[in-house]
Amino acid sequence: METPTQIALVLAAQTGDQKAFETLVGVYRRELLVHCYRMLGSLSDAEDLVQETLLRAWEKRATLTSPESYRAWLYRIATNLCLNRLARAPRRLLPSETHPPSDPSSPAPPRLREPIWLEPFPDDLLADPGADPEDRAERSERITLAFLMALQHLTPVQRAILLLREVLEWEASEVAEWLNLSVPAVNSALQRARRALRQRNVGSEAEMILPxxxxxxxxxxxxxxxxxxxxxxxxxxxxxxxxxxxxxxxxxxxxxxxxxxxxxxxxxxxxxxxxxxxxxxxxxxxxxxxxxxxxxxxxxxxxxxxxxxxxxxxxxxxxxxxxxxxxxxxxxxxxxxxxxxx
Missing domain, CATH: 3.10.450.50 (Nuclear Transport Factor 2; Chain: A,)
Known part of the structure; x- marks a missing residue:
């Protein structure tokens, strides 16, 4: 739920106040970048999609009927843009997912541009540096390369549902509306996504963290x-x-x-x-x-x-x-x- 100040910024932005819009979306830009990166596995692609999300939000600002749901509206735009991109883009993986183990004594093979590879994400762009340390640790667990690789083995829709429901904790009814699905379909896809992650031993047990x-x-x-x-x-x-x-x-x-x-x-x-x-x-x-x-x-x-x-x-x-x-x-x-x- 947005604060009264944010709602005031939404209302101002809807009247064409670009400064209010820039102030408003500045609050959400970083978290949208993380979300798009999780969806796409590429920081450069995520940056492009966030820019497109904000452009769409500005162009369609008058269509928002619930100013108190502005954050959810941005996530809806961003998620659907990511799904559109994923419909025509291959999965991003690592060589361990695409090739058999190599002979370590042989010369290195030439670089390949296909399949496209996962890209790293700098922690400096993750969360608010002033956030609670436990919250920061939990967020970082959901952006490890192991988690990203597991996400790549889900369908794009399963990936979106898992992130929106499990990581961002949106209600099933909201996610269903955003993705034009029924609530049972969302819940079923979430269960399949959870099983897929468990099969890859992602998040299945607490790992020992070194002090x-x-x-x-x-x-x-x-x-x-x-x-x-x-x-x-x-x-x-x-x-x-x-x-x-x-x-x-x-x-x-x-x-x-x-x-x-x-x-x-x-x-x-x-x-x-x-x-x-x-x-x-x-x-x-x-x-x-x-x-x-x-x-x-x-x-x-x-x-x-x-x-x-x-x-x-x-x-x-x-x-x-x-x-x-x-x-x-x-x-x-x-x-x-x-x-x-x-």
């Missing part, structure tokens, strides 16, 4: 070992069944031995140096990967790796190598030597 000091210690050790090219040390931080992939390379490996071999053959040849710059993506710790070849003056941005940590071990590493997908992150294109302590 912040211990997590930071683990991450600091990860950085040190990577920058020292200490492959045995790095592998020791992994769970035995950990997996690693580098979209848009259509390759992935699983298990400590396979990851160690891949590191040895592809990422840590002699005369290459790495520097890691901490960030966060999809509710998880992440690092910008900067590579410096022998004789180069600077370290060049190579990609960004997102870690999934359970307990005291790393269970997955997804290295996004498509630099265009990192444009929303505060990662400089180069790092000079002085930042490497040289």
């Amino acid at each position: 912040r000091p211990q997590l930071q210690e683990l991450l600091d050790r990860y950085v040190t070992l990577w920058e020292q090219a200490d492959i045995p040390g790095l592998v020791a931080l992994l769970r035995e069944d950990a997996w690693f992939t580098m979209p848009p390379l259509p390759a992935w490996v699983q298990g400590r031995a396979a990851i160690a071999t891949l590191f040895q053959t592809s990422l840590f040849p002699p005369c290459r140096q790495w520097h890691l710059l901490p960030t966060r993506a999809n509710g998880c710790p992440a690092f910008g990967l900067y590579r410096r070849e022998a004789g180069a003056d600077d370290s060049q941005l190579f990609g960004m790796v997102v870690l999934d940590v359970e307990g005291t071990q790393i269970v997955s590493m997804v290295a996004f190598l498509e630099l265009s997908s990192l444009s929303f992150f505060a990662l400089p294109p180069t790092l000079p030597h002085v930042l490497k302590g040289e």
Whole structure:
């Protein structure tokens, strides 16, 4: 339910007050971006759809009959725009969903533009920084790469219903009206979506969360070992069944031995140096990967790796190598030597 101030802004916007409209939608822009990203798996596409949502809201402002339901009206527009986009777009996945495990001793395959891949989401755009820590943690759980991958295996309508009912907690009657469905159809689709997520072990049980000091210690050790090219040390931080992939390379490996071999053959040849710059993506710790070849003056941005940590071990590493997908992150294109302590 909107506050009296927001309702006043709605009424002003409906009369053509563009400043009131911009003030009003500024409150909802970030959460709409997260919603569209969950629907689409792409931050760049989500940004486009939010812009289109706000354009539609401005053009159709006079048709809103319930100013107190403005937020719901925006979500209705955004969700249907996402469904229209998904009707003509393939699912966004990761290589572990599209290809068999790779031979870690073989040369890396060429990059593929199809299938289109999931894109990372910066935590800086997630929620209000002043929100309750528990609320922030719950929201981040609903934007992890594991959750996004599971959503991709739902039909677009199931995806929308799950997000609107489970994540955003709209009433079934509202969702039914927005999607032109019956309430029983919405409830049935929600049950199928829940079963699909359980089958992929998403949200099925509470995971052990490492206290912040211990997590930071683990991450600091990860950085040190990577920058020292200490492959045995790095592998020791992994769970035995950990997996690693580098979209848009259509390759992935699983298990400590396979990851160690891949590191040895592809990422840590002699005369290459790495520097890691901490960030966060999809509710998880992440690092910008900067590579410096022998004789180069600077370290060049190579990609960004997102870690999934359970307990005291790393269970997955997804290295996004498509630099265009990192444009929303505060990662400089180069790092000079002085930042490497040289």
